[in-house]
Amino acid sequence: xxxKFATAIEIFKKNNGVLRxxxxxxxxxxxxxxxxxxxxxxxxxxxxxxxxxxxxxxxGYPDFVQVSLLAPKAVICLVSALYFHRxxxxxPYEVFISLPRNVAKPRMDYPPLVVVWQSEKPFKTGIETHIxxxxxxxxxxxxxxxxxxxxxRTKVGIEVAIEALKDYMRQPxxxxxxxxxxxxxxxxxxxxxxxxxxxx
Numbered sequence: 001x002x003x004k005f006a007t008a009i010e011i012f013k014k015n016n017g018v019l020r021x022x023x024x025x026x027x028x029x030x031x032x033x034x035x036x037x038x039x040x041x042x043x044x045x046x047x048x049x050x051x052x053x054x055x056x057x058x059x060g061y062p063d064f065v066q067v068s069l070l071a072p073k074a075v076i077c078l079v080s081a082l083y084f085h086r087x088x089x090x091x092p093y094e095v096f097i098s099l100p101r102n103v104a105k106p107r108m109d110y111p112p113l114v115v116v117w118q119s120e121k122p123f124k125t126g127i128e129t130h131i132x133x134x135x136x137x138x139x140x141x142x143x144x145x146x147x148x149x150x151x152x153r154t155k156v157g158i159e160v161a162i163e164a165l166k167d168y169m170r171q172p173x174x175x176x177x178x179x180x181x182x183x184x185x186x187x188x189x190x191x192x193x194x195x196x197x198x199x200x
Contacts, residue, residue, distance in 0.1 A: 005042055008033055009053065016134025017053040018046065018069065047108070061132040063095050063111040068137045071106035074099055075127055075138045077116065078156050081145040084130075087164045087171075096156075098123060098140070098148070116152055125185055142168060143179045150188040162195055169199045 008029045012019055015027075025031055034051060037043040043051045046062075050069050059065055064084075067074055078096035082088040094112040099105070101117045126144025129136050140148060146168055149161035168174055176196070183192040 004033055005037060005040075008037060009042065012043075012051075012053050016131075017056045018065070018133075018135055019051060020069070021049045021051065024051065047110075056134070059133045061137070064137045064139075065133050065135045066108070066111060067095050067097060067106075067113070068135055070108050071097065071099075073103050074106065075123070075140055077140050077145065077148055078114070078152060079149075079160065081140050082149065082160070082164050084139055085142045085145060087142065087145070087167045088160065090160070114155070116148075116155065122151075122185055126182055142171075143175055144182045146179065147182040147186045147188055147192060150183070150191050151186040165192070165195055166199060169196075 008024075011024070011027050011029055015023070019027070019029075021031070021034060024034055034043065038045065038051070041054055044054045046052050046059075047066055047070060050066075052059075064076055064080070067076070074097040076084065076095065077098040079088060079090060079092045080094075080096040083091055094114045096114045096116070097106075098116050098118055100123050101119055103117075105115050106113065126141045127138050128141050129138055131137075146161065146164050149156050149164055150158075153161050168179075179192065179196075180189060183189040
């Protein structure tokens with residue numbers, strides 16, 4: 001059994017330590033072995049059908065990882081992205097995600113989600129991929145996140161958007177041109193410029 005564990009562990013390691021059950025089976029790990037590894041504490045269950053090597057220790061971004069594994073089309077946005085980019089001191093209880101308009105809200109027990117839907121161009125603009133805890137997580141960049149906060153100000157609060165803009169301007173090398181470009185795509189250019197005038 002230890003030899004079989006060793007082979008399965010190597011397969012997990014090649015996948016950054018995290019696999020869905022179906023993908024693990026596809027890559028040659030029998031289902032009974034997955035359950036044996038769980039029983040022995042070699043694997044831990046992240047969520048329904050998602051397993052992770054126990055030796056990797058606790059996740060640094062468990063909610064982001066879970067959302068990315070269960071809802072691969074989702075992009076982390078708004079207050080969750082602000083927190084990631086250190087543009088807010090608020091640590092949101094929910095995970096804010098953006099989806100294309102034709103994609104339904106993901107079904108998951110945890111974490112709680114706040115979803116915004118965007119048309120194709122605003123949705124695809126400003127996406128960065130960060131490897132967090134071995135998992136590729138899509139997060140909007142700083143500039144897109146700020147303009148989204150102004151666009152969805154009724155959802156997050158205008159004061160959150162304004163504070164994020166102020167914090168952004170205090171960070172090294174703010175990219176004003178990119179900020180205005182994304183504001184134009186999000187149709188909040190005049191609103192962003194109004195608040196920028198008081199900061200520049």
